[in-house]
Amino acid sequence: MVDVNVGGRAPLKLNVTYSRQTEAVLREMVLDGTLTPGERLNEVALSAALGISRGPLREAIQKLVGEGLLRVQSHRGAYVREYEPREIIELYEMRAALELYAVRLAVERASDTDLERVHNILLQSSDSPGHQPQPGPYVAELDFHQQLVELAGNSIISANCLEMNRRLYPPLSRTPRDPQRVQNAVAEHQRVMTALRSRSRAGASAAMEQHLANSMRNSLVVLGLETVTLES
Amino acid sequence: MVDVNVGGRAPLKLNVTYSRQTEAVLREMVLDGTLTPGERLNEVALSAALGISRGPLREAIQKLVGEGLLRVQSHRGAYVREYEPREIIELYEMRAALELYAVRLAVERASDTDLERVHNILLQSSDSPGHQPQPGPYVAELDFHQQLVELAGNSIISANCLEMNRRLYPPLSRTPRDPQRVQNAVAEHQRVMTALRSRSRAGASAAMEQHLANSMRNSLVVLGLETVTLES
DNA sequence: CAACTGGCAACTGTTGACAGTTGACACTAA
DNA sequence: TTAGTGTCAACTGTCAACAGTTGCCAGTTG
Numbered sequence: 339m340v341d342v343n344v345g346g347r348a349p350l351k352l353n354v355t356y357s358r359q360t361e362a363v364l365r366e367m368v369l370d371g372t373l374t375p376g377e378r379l380n381e382v383a384l385s386a387a388l389g390i391s392r393g394p395l396r397e398a399i400q401k402l403v404g405e406g407l408l409r410v411q412s413h414r415g416a417y418v419r420e421y422e423p424r425e426i427i428e429l430y431e432m433r434a435a436l437e438l439y440a441v442r443l444a445v446e447r448a449s450d451t452d453l454e455r456v457h458n459i460l461l462q463s464s465d466s467p468g469h470q471p472q473p474g475p476y477v478a479e480l481d482f483h484q485q486l487v488e489l490a491g492n493s494i495i496s497a498n499c500l501e502m503n504r505r506l507y508p509p510l511s512r513t514p515r516d517p518q519r520v521q522n523a524v525a526e527h528q529r530v531m532t533a534l535r536s537r538s539r540a541g542a543s544a545a546m547e548q549h550l551a552n553s554m555r556n557s558l559v560v561l562g563l564e565t566v567t568l569e570s
Numbered sequence: 571m572v573d574v575n576v577g578g579r580a581p582l583k584l585n586v587t588y589s590r591q592t593e594a595v596l597r598e599m600v601l602d603g604t605l606t607p608g609e610r611l612n613e614v615a616l617s618a619a620l621g622i623s624r625g626p627l628r629e630a631i632q633k634l635v636g637e638g639l640l641r642v643q644s645h646r647g648a649y650v651r652e653y654e655p656r657e658i659i660e661l662y663e664m665r666a667a668l669e670l671y672a673v674r675l676a677v678e679r680a681s682d683t684d685l686e687r688v689h690n691i692l693l694q695s696s697d698s699p700g701h702q703p704q705p706g707p708y709v710a711e712l713d714f715h716q717q718l719v720e721l722a723g724n725s726i727i728s729a730n731c732l733e734m735n736r737r738l739y740p741p742l743s744r745t746p747r748d749p750q751r752v753q754n755a756v757a758e759h760q761r762v763m764t765a766l767r768s769r770s771r772a773g774a775s776a777a778m779e780q781h782l783a784n785s786m787r788n789s790l791v792v793l794g795l796e797t798v799t800l801e802s
Numbered sequence: 803c804a805a806c807t808g809g810c811a812a813c814t815g816t817t818g819a820c821a822g823t824t825g826a827c828a829c830t831a832a
Numbered sequence: 833t834t835a836g837t838g839t840c841a842a843c844t845g846t847c848a849a850c851a852g853t854t855g856c857c858a859g860t861t862g
Contacts, residue, residue, distance in 0.1 A: 355644060355845060357632075381814070391847045392814090393625065397632045400589075404636030412587060413814055413853050428726040431675070432668075435727060439667030447800065491800050494660040495667060498730065587815065613844070623817045624844090645823050645844055 357394035361401050368407045368418055369507055379408070379416040406505050421509045423566040430557070433502040434550045436495050437487055441530065441546045444489035445539045456485045457531050463524065475520045476511060482527055489534075513560045526552065589626035593633050600639045600650055601739055611640070611648040638737050653741045655798040662789070663800075665734040666782045668727050669719055673762065673778045676721035677771045688717045689763050695756065707752045708743060714759055721766075745792045755785065 367373045385395045399416045402408040410416045463478055480503050487499045526549035533541035558564045599605045617627045631648045634640040642648045695710055712735050719731045758781035765773035790796050 357845080358644075380812095382812090393628075393846060396625075396815090397629055400629045400632040401636050404633055412590075414855095415814065425726070428724045431671070431724050432726045432730065435668050435671030436664075438671065439663070443663070492660045492663050494657070494664045498664065589815080612842090614842085625816055628845090646825095647844065 355394065356390045357397040360388060360390060360394050360398040363388065364398050364402055365405070365407065365504075368402070369504060371508070371512075373418045375418050375420045375508060377418045379418070381415065405501060423561075423563040426506070426509060426561065426563065427554075427558070427566060429502055429506050430550075430554045433499060433506070434547075434554070436499050436502070437483060437550060438543060438546055440487040440490035440492070440495055440499070441534070441542050442539055443492065444486065445534060445537055445542050447491050448489040448534065452489055453531075453535050456482075456489065457535065459485060460524070460527055460531055475515050479520075479523055479527075480507075486530070509561065510557060513557075516556070516560070519556050523549070523553065587626065588622045589629040592620060592622060592626050592630040595620065596630050596634055597637075597639065597736075600634070601736060603740070603744075605650045607650050607652045607740060609650045611650070613647065637733055655793075655795040656800065658738070658741060658793065658795065659786075659790070659798060659800055661734055661738050662782075662786045665731060665738070666779075666786070668731050668734070669715060669782060670775060670778055672719040672722035672724070672727055672731070673766070673774045674771055675724065676718065677766060677769055677774050679723050680721040680766065684721055685763075685767050688714075688721065689767065691717060692756070692759055692763055707747050711752075711755055711759075712739070718762070741793065742789060745789075748788070748792070751788050755781070758784065 364373075373379070379399065381392050381395055381399075385392045388395065399408055399410065403410055403416070407419060408416045409419045460482060463482070484496070484500060484503065487496050490496070526545065529545040530542055530549060533545050555564070558566070596605075605611070611631065613624050613627055613631075617624045620627065631640055631642065635642055635648070639651055640648045641651050692714060695714070716728070716732060716735065719728050722728070758777065761777040762774055762781060765777050787796070790798070
């Protein structure tokens with residue numbers, strides 16, 4: 339339980355348990371690199387650092403294991419998950435499956451006003467060529483994708499896309515972004531938006547597929563995985 | 571720790587923790603209806619019934635919350651998740667997104683022997699018209715879908731399909747299966763397999779899309795949800 | 803020298819107890 | 833009667849201690 343004081347109001351008891359807070363803190367620590375891939379989580383030390391006992395910490399760890407950010411071995415504790423080349427490809431494919439379907443749904447479901455809203459977000463990010471968006475181009479790109487997926491109106495698909503993007507973030511955020519690729523990506527986004535606004539299912543689907551293929555190929559090259567394949 | 575004795579061998583200490591076992595037991599209890607949707611889980615009573623303390627039980631609950639089978643409210647405990655019509659549609663769409671993409675990958679990746687193996691499974695289930703498969707037609711159908719998805723060689727997509735099927739199982743397993751629909755489904759499966767074996771990407775994709783659309787429409791009618799829509 | 807063994811420290815898995823919250827019920831007052 | 837209040841049992845959230853396992857290292861043996 340945490341006491342909060344906002345604007346001189348009476349203290350308000352926040353109904354957020356330690357285990358929930360810890361879950362969020364831990365997720366952030368994995369995503370921002372405070373905990374590096376492969377690193378082991380010492381429950382005693384970590385709970386002490388967070389000022390809680392091991393119970394809530396262990397519950398939080400279980401949740402993150404379910405999200406694929408951590409892994410546990412019996413009696414050997416939790417590790418930050420390391421990314422094998424194969425897994426990165428699989429994550430990309432999973433994301434592609436969801437986003438392709440989402441775009442197709444969005445063609446039929448998105449309202450005109452929603453389409454305009456997302457289109458404006460895209461225009462803002464491309465209007466200012468020299469002016470890099472604050473959280474970095476990669477975050478901006480992921481954000482646009484997420485906005486696009488939301489247009490499908492399917493919360494389960496949205497949530498899973500978010501999870502895939504989170505899992506892709508640690509390895510990708512450590513690699514430099516080629517400015518040329520960023521520019522190409524924006525152009526590809528615009529092609530998707532154009533097709534969406536003309537309600538062309540085939541067009542939007544094709545544009546998105548093209549973009550996802552380019553995006554994946556580029557990432558694999560940057561990560562030095564272009565030779566890896568999933569062929570059995 | 572559990573002692574196990576198989577075939578007169580020396581007792582073997584299984585390295586499976588209570589929390590892992592509890593996770594599996596609890597999942598089974600939700601899926602087979604021992605715990606009914608909306609039912610509240612009393613931690614004290616449940617841990618006593620399982621012969622463990624509340625710690626491991628709570629960890630297991632967190633895992634199942636992550637899988638979408640349970641839900642928790644602060645200081646009010648865990649509930650078996652109830653299925654709103656909207657959620658069922660969303661689950662179907664999510665599954666469709668993954669299976670459609672999986673089939674397209676399978677066209678390029680599945681080996682001939684794997685295709686034959688899955689084809690044989692399908693033949694066996696359709697060869698014996700009067701002879702119902704043991705676990706019931708719905709389980710057989712889900713099993714075939716899962717086999718199909720595995721052909722894509724993407725473990726993340728496979729795992730997520732499995733999770734979607736698990737979440738769809740509780741509401742669907744309670745409804746009767748129309749024998750005519752079961753027969754149609756098998757025919758549709760065969761159309762998918764035929765296209766797959768001739769390595770026709772467009773054909774397999776179209777056949778799968780058709781099948782998924784029919785399957786979803788049928789389920790919604792059976793569940794009395796045919797009027798529900800996700801249009802925004 | 804290499805392989806094995808025993809013991810130890812560090813850590814995870816589990817437990818039982820305590821603290822705080824919730825929902826229901828009985829009681830009171832308008 | 834009905835709205836409001838106080839009380840309490842039942843329950844969840846958290847903690848600290850205990851029990852069991854693992855990995856390491858020194859010592860031993862061939």
